[in-house]
Amino acid sequence: MDAVIQTYQLMKKFKNETVLKPLDFTLKKGEICALIGKNGAGKSTFFKILAGQQMPSSGEIHLFGKSGRELEKAKRRIAFMVETPAFFPDFTAVQNLEYFRIQRGIVDKRRVYEVLEIVGLKQEKKKRFRDYSMGMKQRLGIALCLLGNPDCLVLDEPINGLDVEGIMEIRQLLKKLNQENQITILISSHILTELNLLANRFVFIKNGVIVEDLSKVLLEEKSxxxxxxxxxxxxxxxxxxxxxxxxxxxxxxxxxxxxxxxxxxxxxxxxxxxxxxxxxxxxxxxxxxxxxxxxxxxxxxxxxx
Incomplete structure (x- = not known):
């Protein structure tokens, strides 16, 4: 089994509240796995721990089979969109991505144009970020994730606040990235109907506990x-x-x-x-x-x- 992310008894406490109960989770290579739960169920906390923005209270994380000192290197193969990226409103898409390319030490200048083409923003590269629609902003966020050629995307609520057209665009983009670029995707949302059209695995979380883990086939059986x-x-x-x-x-x-x-x-x-x-x-x-x-x-x- 090619495991991209594995957690063992991962737990997070804030003062007297346990937000993540001991959590065992495995994301396999090639999956589009949807993590579904109400706001406050523990989705964002789980993603922030994976991204290194928060430390777990206990438990272990393995990425691509690596742990301990090798974890940071393995983490570079994963791109996280856990919070809305802070783009410069007066910059164009190219200027914004060029800033992050230099900041992250990515040598290939062509990569900026490649990722804009992948996410369908090549024609909008001269438009300032502040004039983007919500859907375009989310696509630029995904372009930023793709700058470093990741093997896995971890996206927290990327369709939240989008209109129907924006949701459809993100769905088609993520499917394309998964099928054509072989990128494994872990995505969270509380919009089950939309994720049903995208994911091939569904993990339901409540009060920091995984309460159900279903394949696409089993989900369809239930419906x-x-x-x-x-x-x-x-x-x-x-x-x-x-x-x-x-x-x-x-x-x-x-x-x-x-x-x-x-x-x-x-x-x-x-x-x-x-x-x-x-x-x-x-x-x-x-x-x-x-x-x-x-x-x-x-x-x-x-x-x-």
Whole structure:
């Protein structure tokens, strides 16, 4: 397994409050992993510790298999956007990136233009930063991350405050970086629906604890449509449904309610089958499991970072 980031029992305390409980986490090479939780769940604290902006109270971090004295060198292979980068408002994109290129000791002057092209700002290179839209500012932030040719990006809430178009642009950019440049991405947000279109792994955090870790496939399993039927005789209804459809997947719920996980496209036929065979159908509905609701329940709470 190619592990990019590994944490072992990572913990952070502020005075009497434990913001991160002992956390074991592994980010594998090639993943786009979404860290999801409400504000104050511990996402930003975790990212700041990874970036070296805060020290953990206890625990260990390994980057690309390196730890201890080798950690600082390994950290150069990761670019962090944990807080909004402080760009000069009167500078153009080129001037801003040129400043950071010199500051960071990056020799290749062409890299500034390369990263602007990657993030789609090549045409806007003469516009002053203060005239940028929020989406353009975020893309310039990602361009800054890419200056040093990183193998991994760690992005804290990069789509926060963006409009629909801006969110779509960032999503397409991150997918491109992952697929074409083989950059591993760890991204945090509380906007599950958007991350569902981007990530291939979903880690949910609440009160500094990972409460769920799902692959894309498992997440989609949880969001499938299902048929809900309330009848007068659930035993008879189940018998009829199973006899007519050998592959039917159903669950009998309390109060004579039946949940059917497949055959959603044949809902009309199933309803008719029951009615024609003397089963009284009191309620019949098709419901998509609400992921947002499910996971808000999972990561809910009113904490503060």
């Amino acid at each position: 499938k449509k299902q048929i809900l039927i309330t009848v007068d005789d659930s035993a008879k209804a189940v018998q009829l449904l199973e006899r007519a459809n050998a592959d039917i997947q159903l669950k009998v719920l309390p109060d004579h309610e039946i949940a059917i996980q497949n055959h959603v496209e044949n809902s009309g036929k199933l309803n008719r089958l029951l009615v024609e065979n003397g089963v009284m159908v009191k309620q019949f509905s098709i419901k998509t499991l609400d992921l947002e609701e499910y996971f808000l329940g999972l990561v809910g709470g009113d904490q503060h970072d």
